[in-house]
Amino acid sequence: MNFKGRDIVTIKDFKKEEIVKILDVAEEMLPIAHGKEKSNLLQGYIMASLFFEPSTRTRLSFEAAMKRLGGNVIGFAQPGTTSIQKGESLADTIRTAESYCDVIVIRHPKEGSARLAAEFAAVPIINGGDGAGRHPTQCLLDLFTIRREKGGIEGNKIALLGDLKYGRTVHSLAYALSLFKTEMVFIAPSELQMPKEVVEECRKNGAKLSIKNELDDVDGIDVLYVTRIQKERFPDPEEYEKVAGSYRIDMDILKNAKENMIIMHPLPRVNEISPAIDATKHAAYFRQTFNGVPVRMALLALILGVIE
Amino acid sequence: MNFKGRDIVTIKDFKKEEIVKILDVAEEMLPIAHGKEKSNLLQGYIMASLFFEPSTRTRLSFEAAMKRLGGNVIGFAQPGTTSIQKGESLADTIRTAESYCDVIVIRHPKEGSARLAAEFAAVPIINGGDGAGRHPTQCLLDLFTIRREKGGIEGNKIALLGDLKYGRTVHSLAYALSLFKTEMVFIAPSELQMPKEVVEECRKNGAKLSIKNELDDVDGIDVLYVTRIQKERFPDPEEYEKVAGSYRIDMDILKNAKENMIIMHPLPRVNEISPAIDATKHAAYFRQTFNGVPVRMALLALILGVIE
Amino acid sequence: MNFKGRDIVTIKDFKKEEIVKILDVAEEMLPIAHGKEKSNLLQGYIMASLFFEPSTRTRLSFEAAMKRLGGNVIGFAQPGTTSIQKGESLADTIRTAESYCDVIVIRHPKEGSARLAAEFAAVPIINGGDGAGRHPTQCLLDLFTIRREKGGIEGNKIALLGDLKYGRTVHSLAYALSLFKTEMVFIAPSELQMPKEVVEECRKNGAKLSIKNELDDVDGIDVLYVTRIQKERFPDPEEYEKVAGSYRIDMDILKNAKENMIIMHPLPRVNEISPAIDATKHAAYFRQTFNGVPVRMALLALILGVIE
Numbered sequence: 072m073n074f075k076g077r078d079i080v081t082i083k084d085f086k087k088e089e090i091v092k093i094l095d096v097a098e099e100m101l102p103i104a105h106g107k108e109k110s111n112l113l114q115g116y117i118m119a120s121l122f123f124e125p126s127t128r129t130r131l132s133f134e135a136a137m138k139r140l141g142g143n144v145i146g147f148a149q150p151g152t153t154s155i156q157k158g159e160s161l162a163d164t165i166r167t168a169e170s171y172c173d174v175i176v177i178r179h180p181k182e183g184s185a186r187l188a189a190e191f192a193a194v195p196i197i198n199g200g201d202g203a204g205r206h207p208t209q210c211l212l213d214l215f216t217i218r219r220e221k222g223g224i225e226g227n228k229i230a231l232l233g234d235l236k237y238g239r240t241v242h243s244l245a246y247a248l249s250l251f252k253t254e255m256v257f258i259a260p261s262e263l264q265m266p267k268e269v270v271e272e273c274r275k276n277g278a279k280l281s282i283k284n285e286l287d288d289v290d291g292i293d294v295l296y297v298t299r300i301q302k303e304r305f306p307d308p309e310e311y312e313k314v315a316g317s318y319r320i321d322m323d324i325l326k327n328a329k330e331n332m333i334i335m336h337p338l339p340r341v342n343e344i345s346p347a348i349d350a351t352k353h354a355a356y357f358r359q360t361f362n363g364v365p366v367r368m369a370l371l372a373l374i375l376g377v378i379e
Numbered sequence: 380m381n382f383k384g385r386d387i388v389t390i391k392d393f394k395k396e397e398i399v400k401i402l403d404v405a406e407e408m409l410p411i412a413h414g415k416e417k418s419n420l421l422q423g424y425i426m427a428s429l430f431f432e433p434s435t436r437t438r439l440s441f442e443a444a445m446k447r448l449g450g451n452v453i454g455f456a457q458p459g460t461t462s463i464q465k466g467e468s469l470a471d472t473i474r475t476a477e478s479y480c481d482v483i484v485i486r487h488p489k490e491g492s493a494r495l496a497a498e499f500a501a502v503p504i505i506n507g508g509d510g511a512g513r514h515p516t517q518c519l520l521d522l523f524t525i526r527r528e529k530g531g532i533e534g535n536k537i538a539l540l541g542d543l544k545y546g547r548t549v550h551s552l553a554y555a556l557s558l559f560k561t562e563m564v565f566i567a568p569s570e571l572q573m574p575k576e577v578v579e580e581c582r583k584n585g586a587k588l589s590i591k592n593e594l595d596d597v598d599g600i601d602v603l604y605v606t607r608i609q610k611e612r613f614p615d616p617e618e619y620e621k622v623a624g625s626y627r628i629d630m631d632i633l634k635n636a637k638e639n640m641i642i643m644h645p646l647p648r649v650n651e652i653s654p655a656i657d658a659t660k661h662a663a664y665f666r667q668t669f670n671g672v673p674v675r676m677a678l679l680a681l682i683l684g685v686i687e
Numbered sequence: 688m689n690f691k692g693r694d695i696v697t698i699k700d701f702k703k704e705e706i707v708k709i710l711d712v713a714e715e716m717l718p719i720a721h722g723k724e725k726s727n728l729l730q731g732y733i734m735a736s737l738f739f740e741p742s743t744r745t746r747l748s749f750e751a752a753m754k755r756l757g758g759n760v761i762g763f764a765q766p767g768t769t770s771i772q773k774g775e776s777l778a779d780t781i782r783t784a785e786s787y788c789d790v791i792v793i794r795h796p797k798e799g800s801a802r803l804a805a806e807f808a809a810v811p812i813i814n815g816g817d818g819a820g821r822h823p824t825q826c827l828l829d830l831f832t833i834r835r836e837k838g839g840i841e842g843n844k845i846a847l848l849g850d851l852k853y854g855r856t857v858h859s860l861a862y863a864l865s866l867f868k869t870e871m872v873f874i875a876p877s878e879l880q881m882p883k884e885v886v887e888e889c890r891k892n893g894a895k896l897s898i899k900n901e902l903d904d905v906d907g908i909d910v911l912y913v914t915r916i917q918k919e920r921f922p923d924p925e926e927y928e929k930v931a932g933s934y935r936i937d938m939d940i941l942k943n944a945k946e947n948m949i950i951m952h953p954l955p956r957v958n959e960i961s962p963a964i965d966a967t968k969h970a971a972y973f974r975q976t977f978n979g980v981p982v983r984m985a986l987l988a989l990i991l992g993v994i995e
Contacts, residue, residue: 106481109423115725117751127462128475131453135425135479138451143754145747148460152764154743159955162962167744167954170977171751173722338475339467346470361478414789417731435770436783439735439761443787446733446759456768646783647775654778669786 075376078189078196081205082243087250094215096369096378097362103139104365112377113142119172120146121164122199123155123179128338129199129208132363133176133371140368145171162191169194173375177201195374203239209337210243212366216359217294220333224248228291230256233298233318233343235265240337241298242269249278256292258283260314263304286318289328295320296335297343321345325353335359383684386497386504389513390551395558402523404677404686405670411447412673420685421450427480428454429472430507431463431487436646437507437516440671441484441679448676453479470499477502481683485509503682511547517645518551520674524667525602528641532556536599538564541606541626541651543573548645549606550577557586564600566591568622571612594626597636603628604643605651629653633661643667691992694805694812697821698859703866710831712985712994713978719755720981728993729758735788736762737780738815739771739795744954745815745824748979749792756984761787778807785810789991793817811990819855825953826859828982832975833910836949841868844907848874849914849934849959851881856953857914858885865894872908874899876930879920902934905944911936912951913959937961941969951975 072089085093102108118137122130125148134144146168147153155164161179165188168175177188178199185198185205200206218224229248231241235257245265248255255278257265264282273280289295297320305311319342320334333355336344340356348354372378380397393401410416426445430438433456442452454476455461463472469487473496476483485496486507493506493513508514526532537556539549543565553573556563563586565573572590581588597603605628613619627650628642641663644652648664656662680686688705701709718724734753738746741764750760762784763769771780777800784791785808793804794815801814801821816822834840845864847857851873861881864871871894873881880898889896905911913936921927935958936950949971952960956972964970988994 106424115755115757116722117754119747122460125460125462125464127455127467127472130460131427131476131479134453138425138453139423141423145750145754147743147764148455152738152741152746154741154955156741157955158957159743163955164743166973167976168747170973171747171980339462339465339471341466357474357478360475364479414732430768433768433770433772435763435775435780438768439784439787442761443733446761447731449731456763647770647773647779649774665782665786668783672787 074373074379076195077374079207079370079374080185080189080196080198082207082210082247084207090211090214090247090250093211093366093369093373094218096373097211097215097365100365100368100372104136104361104368106139110139111141112372113137113140113375116142116174116375117172118142118144118146118371119168119175120144121168121175121177122146122148123150123177123184125149126178126199128360128363129178132360133199133208133367136364136367136371139364140372142371161187165191165196174371197370197374200239203237205243206239207243208363208367208370209240210247211370212359212362213240213244213296213335213337214247215366216335216355216362219362220355220358221293221331225252227293228254228256229294229296230258230289230292231265231296231298232258232286234263234300234304235259235298236263237301237304238298241296242266244296245269245273246276249273249276254279256281256283258286258318260284263300286324289324289332291329292332293329294333294335297340298337299339299341299343315342319343319345320348322347325351328353382681382687384503385682387515387678387682388493388497388504388506390515390518390555392515398519398522398555398558401519401674401677401681402526404681405519405523405673408673408676408680412444412669412676414447418447419449420680421445421448421683424450424482424683425480426450426452426454426679427476427483428452428456429476429483429485430454430456431458431485431492433457434486434507436668436671437486440668441507441516441675444672444675444679447672448680450679469495473499482679505678505682508547511545513551514547515551516671516675516678517548518555519678520667520670521548521552521604521643521645522555523674524643524663524670527670528663528666529601529639533560535601536562536564537602537604538566538597538600539573539604539606540566540594542571542608542612543567543606544571545609545612546606549604550574552604553577553581554584557581557584562587564589564591566594566626568592571608594632597632597640599637600640601637602641602643605648606645607647607649607651623650627651627653628656630655633659636661690989690995692811693990695823695986695990696801696805696812696814698823698826698863700823706827706830706863706866709827709982709985709989710834712989713827713831713981716981716984716988720752720977720984722755726755727757728988729753729756729991732758732790732991733788734758734760734762734987735784735791736760736764737784737791737793738762738764739766739793739800741765742794742815744976744979745794745822748976749815749824749983752980752983752987755980756988758987777803781807790987813986813990816855819853821859822855823859824979824983824986825856826863827986828975828978829856829860829912829951829953830863831982832951832971832978835978836971836974837909837947840864843909844870844872845910845912846872846874846905846908847881847912847914848902850879850916850920851875851914852879853917853920854914857881857912860912861885861889862892865889865892870895872897872899874902874934876900879916902940905940905948907945908948909945910949910951913956914953915955915957915959931958935959935961936964938963941967944969
């Protein structure tokens, strides 16, 4: 198992035992991520943070991860402050940026951008989300959250809810969960159900799956993973309102929930989860957001080769 | 007197002796703020700098304060680079950001935003200005400037000039000055005079006040605090020109000034102070700007609990 | 030879031996610039990076330079996030920023801005490009690249190609090369040829020059420095296409090239150099981009007086 210098474009770049290794290292990073211990592990290292589209969580948590470990960050939070508007190609921007850093995190609106960047760069590329494509560090922090909250990944019944068609988060997560012995339920309106390829791949990996169109109850569910249904997906606004409303998580839905069921969400949320849920022990989404820091610390430290 | 973990939403969050304490600590920070001494006091700490509207002074001086003390900064300088445009609530943005840091500085166009942030965040919130609301660190640096320039706050005759109605800076400053034994003169056109509540509160605190409509002379004044009168406040542009012109500080006005009278301004200035003043010993506004660094260093160190 | 505290507005601020000194120091910085050695040379120092117009290379490489040496950076990547839109003068913005830092790098769309900044600031100003004006650090990294790639500057035959009229890079470079014993060829369409003043100044310095309108061959050339011809320079788009096409560097042009001829470009490039060239040993432009880091490290360390 060797992480040094590797590109992280998709969660499929990792074998199961590599995922476990990253989560183990993330566990060790927790006191530093909480600011309770200081570290100079990445002192003198520079991460370039190239965000070609807006982001709060991914950008800030990668930067916090780097800085909590004593490292430095350069980059941009939007392409408008760069030479890209002068017509520079992505390949040239990447080959320029890599001159100034030890690792690049890229977020780009176009699917395949991270792969392209990895082909051109000699320094490791970490995909921070590329359009409808992949977002491997989100997947890792989701797995880390389940493991931390439930004491392990295996043996859980995990429902993925909402927009399973376009939500890049859930594709990677379903795949990753299929590597572990979990039971999954995909709950989405027919037009937004999990793509066939993902379902088949999960089945091939031996996952126990069921597919539903309605969130009638959460009986027996250990982890309820909620995603946002975007208005733009529906030609008819009324149709959207009806669908979105029927997937909204409120206090009512918790009546039949297992006592220790957790609710996750990649955030940002708009109306999918009632704020009343926030105060309940079920709400794991802000802890999930925090988990982005130790997971990204682990990944950076492994890829830069300062830990093995 | 305990500062650790406290939110700083308004200058009224402090008792007089706490203000004095902060200014004392700021005094000690001076050699570090000037870059003459190095410090690692805040090494490993992260400040999130969340600026929902543009700022030069407040943002850069907070960042300089943190960095001069060896600390780190993450954040954004405008909301366009974040998920806020996807419809995320301020409460969610704050709860996300606090996962990545030890203290949050927030600047927001809406009054009350800092208070709201403080309600939701577990980490300390420092208000970097919220609309027409409060701006407590500006007030502290103003007090620090008067103390440094005049050898103390008490005993001075201080004139506040310009837009006293909408200028958030002067409300906090008048209140704070009323805690010390100073004499104040409020000089503003009738339509932009100091709000009654502020005047009454100052009087209740025992302040010696006078209220004037014209800047006829600066005889006997120790500190002349100038603020910008904004064009937008006047329905009639001609009316604005007339008023703004009569409050403009130029060399003429200095004829009757005390030899050691200082002129302050929160900046940015447009036309309120003639550039000819810059070269005189009266001009204290650039030193005032610098004072934002030691004062913010003191506040960060106290709130993060690294000094007591 | 004393660099401490000096403003760097134009390459003409340096004597030849000072240029050589900077390149020598840059040479020593190479292992740190590559991230192979760690340094705390600039720990506790703050560079303000004031970019009034977009930039990728200049901004990121200055920031990388500062951070590789353990220093800190504050600033902005576009004026929209500052008080400038409230009508603040450049002089005031500069006097504010200098309160928070030890050195200022300024990039501004208006020629003369860096000179103005230097007049008002007490801290050293480094010009990061001011409109059609100067860009001294680009010139230094170009010289450094020639020296590294060719084993020295003197004795080379260097062709400057493309838009020699408006390209600020080539004016400074031609001047600087004229201080060394080189032979230069200026290749540009008549309407975009090198300005007379530059030609005369180079000749006065004893440079061996020739001026051509067409890139017919690269026979005998050691360094081919390519610049972008901008569409906006031509009233007629067809005229632009014809001209741009005839200056485009592709594999054909390399047939008669010296085996160790290098191709340089300040980047970003659009169509001036075929991507096929990238894989050849002639392509030096990405190494040139990297060289911005050690050169800027050298300059910062010298100007801040931490090395002599």
